[in-house]
Amino acid sequence: MDIFQYHQINAPQRLLMGPGPINADPRVLRAMATQLIGQYDPYMTDYMNEVMALYRDLFKTKNYWTILINGTSRAGIESILISTIHPGDKVLVLVFGRFGHLLCEIARRCKAEVYTIVVPWGEIVIPDKVEDAIKKIKPKLLLTVHGDTSTTMLQPLQEIGDVCEQYNVLFYTDATASIGGNILETDKWKLDAVSAGMQKCLGGPSGTSPITLSSKIEKVIRKRSCVESGIRTQEHKDGCNEIIYSNYFDLSMIMDYWGPQRLNHHTEATTALYGSRECARIILQDGLNKNISRHKKHGRAMLAGIQAMGLEIFGNINYKMNNILGVVIPLSINGNQVRKIMLEDFSIEIGTSFGALDGKIWRIGTMGYNARKDCVMQTLCALDSVLNYLGYRTVQGASLQAAWDYYEKHNND
Amino acid sequence: MDIFQYHQINAPQRLLMGPGPINADPRVLRAMATQLIGQYDPYMTDYMNEVMALYRDLFKTKNYWTILINGTSRAGIESILISTIHPGDKVLVLVFGRFGHLLCEIARRCKAEVYTIVVPWGEIVIPDKVEDAIKKIKPKLLLTVHGDTSTTMLQPLQEIGDVCEQYNVLFYTDATASIGGNILETDKWKLDAVSAGMQKCLGGPSGTSPITLSSKIEKVIRKRSCVESGIRTQEHKDGCNEIIYSNYFDLSMIMDYWGPQRLNHHTEATTALYGSRECARIILQDGLNKNISRHKKHGRAMLAGIQAMGLEIFGNINYKMNNILGVVIPLSINGNQVRKIMLEDFSIEIGTSFGALDGKIWRIGTMGYNARKDCVMQTLCALDSVLNYLGYRTVQGASLQAAWDYYEKHNND
Incomplete structure (x- = not known):
């Protein structure tokens, strides 16, 4: 082992939009230092x-x-x-x-x-x-x-x-x-x-x-x-x-x-x-209820954008958590290939699931520090592009427009 | 609860010379951020x-x-x-x-x-x-x-x-x-x-x-x-x-x-x-053996300084760890009072022990990031002062001189 081949931690800048862990709030990381x-x-x-x-x-x-x-x-x-x-x-x-x-x-x-x-x-x-x-x-x-x-x-x-x-x-x-x-x-x-x-x-x-x-x-x-x-x-x-x-x-x-x-x-x-x-x-300084509303708002915007790609949502939508979305992987698409391109070319991580759902659904999170408009828009934009690249056709611009529409209607939520 | 009374973490700068935890290497804390x-x-x-x-x-x-x-x-x-x-x-x-x-x-x-x-x-x-x-x-x-x-x-x-x-x-x-x-x-x-x-x-x-x-x-x-x-x-x-x-x-x-x-x-x-x-x-980049020698050197310097205060060492010194020292608390001295003054007036922490040894010995560490000459000298200097302040007499300058002598002899260890 050549110890001088071990460099400082130099992790890539990822946008973690899976089921967690997600990006930590930088204020939390600073407190930990x-x-x-x-x-x-x-x-x-x-x-x-x-x-x-x-x-x-x-x-x-x-x-x-x-x-x-x-x-x-x-x-x-x-x-x-x-x-x-x-x-x-x-x-x-x-x-x-x-x-x-x-x-x-x-x-x-x-x-x-x-x-x-x-x-x-x-x-x-x-x-x-x-x-x-x-x-x-x-x-x-x-x-x-x-x-x-x-x-x-x-x-x-x-x-x-x-x-x-x-x-x-x-x-x-x-x-x-x-x-x-x-x-x-x-x-x-x-x-x-x-x-x-x-x-x-x-x-x-x-x-x-x-x-x-x-x-x-x-x-x-x-x-x-x-x-x-x-x-x-x-x-x-x-x-x-x-x-x-x-x-x-x-x-x-x-x-x-x-x-x-x-x-x-x-x-x-x-x-x-x-x-x-x-x-x-x-x-708590922001307000717990406000924090929950923030998760709801960005979770719903993500949902609107995903649905506008023509993708099916997994599970009973009435009981979905605010912060996570299950997306049924289209039969024509290799779910892991999508996740790989999202990660390698856009540095955005989305998840799959476990057991019987492994490879059957993606799990897309909007939580914690990443329950934000820019994270939602970047993820939708990248996913829409990757799907089209792999031959799954969406209506051009529909997904992002659905998210924009949602945000416009719920600006004050 | 008034949440705005909860401020950022603002922990005092301590020199942790007890049995651990000790001060983390700042490079480690930065990596963790x-x-x-x-x-x-x-x-x-x-x-x-x-x-x-x-x-x-x-x-x-x-x-x-x-x-x-x-x-x-x-x-x-x-x-x-x-x-x-x-x-x-x-x-x-x-x-x-x-x-x-x-x-x-x-x-x-x-x-x-x-x-x-x-x-x-x-x-x-x-x-x-x-x-x-x-x-x-x-x-x-x-x-x-x-x-x-x-x-x-x-x-x-x-x-x-x-x-x-x-x-x-x-x-x-x-x-x-x-x-x-x-x-x-x-x-x-x-x-x-x-x-x-x-x-x-x-x-x-x-x-x-x-x-x-x-x-x-x-x-x-x-x-x-x-x-x-x-x-x-x-x-x-x-x-x-x-x-x-x-x-x-x-x-x-x-x-x-x-x-x-x-x-x-x-x-x-x-x-x-x-x-x-x-x-x-x-x-490992510094060298594991060098790291162990460093612990030995500063542990021995601390030992020399403590002995020169006329204090008794606890336990069989032939089998002592390099990084920690048990010091018998003199009968005339309240061990917790010493620790309190060390902490409050010098921001230096030393430890006591457990069970039957609680209040009977101090434990002084020289380990990890704190296995350093400055940490040893500061601790000896403060402890010597506090002991004299509380009526336990030492020979003026003897403790630090013993440490200096040790370092001079073992400069290349």
Whole structure:
């Protein structure tokens, strides 16, 4: 190995219009370039407290335990599931895309007895079905993704929250793809736990998972509390009852680290915390509702432009997330070839999907820093050109005109 | 909450001379401010391959599976333990500080049958003892910390590696605190798995854990291979045998993501990867041996200066890590008061320790970006002043003179 062949990072300037990660807001990257401070520095613990407050507002909750997990989105999911599920617990999972399968899989690894309501990809789950299943199964937890990027669907949660409350079922959702770009009401929807990620509508880099926990689920988690033997003192109770399978994801220990006890667990990822704080600060200073409207506006403009190319939209459009669009790849077209030309000749990235949808749909995102008019127009323009180049004919100018028309009508949205 | 009271990150300029995190190399922070690219962008997968190559050189190994875990140091530990240990497996853990206890705890959570060799804090474990224990217990794995910051001790591993090979025991070490600042020879010492962290001698921020796996341990891990149902296709084998307790830390899935298959798992934390690549690149361009010598030189200069204040060193000095020093707090002195004045009046952070050593010793680091003469001199100067201010008398000028003398003698080290 010739080490001098390894140069500085020199990543190409991409426009990331796929399902995420998308381009990070440059203000977030600048915040992350800040020099480190110690993990118990009063400035650091103040920043941790500020992060808790900021994310309470993003999650629309009063939950005290609103904290960061040091890992990607699925680290947040796993921390909640492994800390809450006892082996043998019944959980009911709504599956309407890849990430519903992920919830099942993680729950199974926690040794839950997993029940599912599965609907075809492109649809959402009807709340009535959920009540029937809850009555029959009597689960301890109900797990669902909020917005599943694999299918672009956004599952309505309010009625399900009411049902969960009525039957005393703990209610969890994975809001990685939806938070910041779609309405999410943790307290109003009676959610007991929500986890998220940075790399979608929040405009940051992957690597941190904000979570929030209700006091009800906190009590369930605290029953398995345990202080590490290396830092345990006389004041702490001996040993550990029903120890959970993970140390890294043991939320009672992570709460003791974020809470007033400040009991050492991991070494908080300071740089990631700086970035997460800046993501939330930018959105909240702009206004959360305004941020959601921005996602809706640019998502709809993209939709109008895509439809004007004569392309078919995947899934039930009434339940589409604001920030992502599934586009059925025309039979005459090689989807990967389009993505390759978009990337190589225009430096624009769009996505495909997973499993059965791999190569069948493109996924085009308009989220976070890239929920902007210029990003929408550039993407439509390039895609229209590439399709025509490959022999798929569109009406000249129609796609961009549809977007312009949409913007003109919704100038004040 | 008044969101406009939340200002830009404006962390104070600290000199972090504790046990880590320490100040990140500014070149690393700049690399991390690079804009994102997609996770399957050819530039991204090239960077992932480069990271594998760079960390092979840092770990001194030819192991193909040399990759990053997206989480702090203990995420790397847990990924290896949870992917390797079957419930009921016997593991032998060497415990000579807090982080040995952590290994026991994580192993117990993996449902291992845990055996320990415990020595008093400040000592290391004699290899003869290890052979006796292995003969008696016949463990599947031997786990040990390499350098334990809680006590500053560096456990010699070469002879233990020979013993492990002889008795066919898998050999793991946590090199978080030692890597880059002390000799670590993965292949020569016959280590099957090593995990590390960024925030000590590598000069980066916490949040990423580089790991390396021998082909022998890979085989053990692969037996529990499993492809997520959401992305499983006809080509993959059905279902999962002996599924491990974690999805996030399932190394067979993480290998499939880093390997030529590029099977989606988490969304790689791009910013953290940029930083980890830059840490390794800087050290290797400078020369790994030179980097270790630098840690030795400045660590010894700090030691000379501290001893010249008449302070007692904690632990067996023959086995001290290059990058960290335990200093017994004089009985007449309140250790936390000293740390507070150091931080508030000089903006210099030094550490205390954990458990029984909390408030009994200070821990002073000279590592990563802060293994520098100016950092040593500033820290000695400030500590000497604070001690005298609080009534602990030193010989005027003796501490700094001792450091100067050391540097003069070892100018060319």
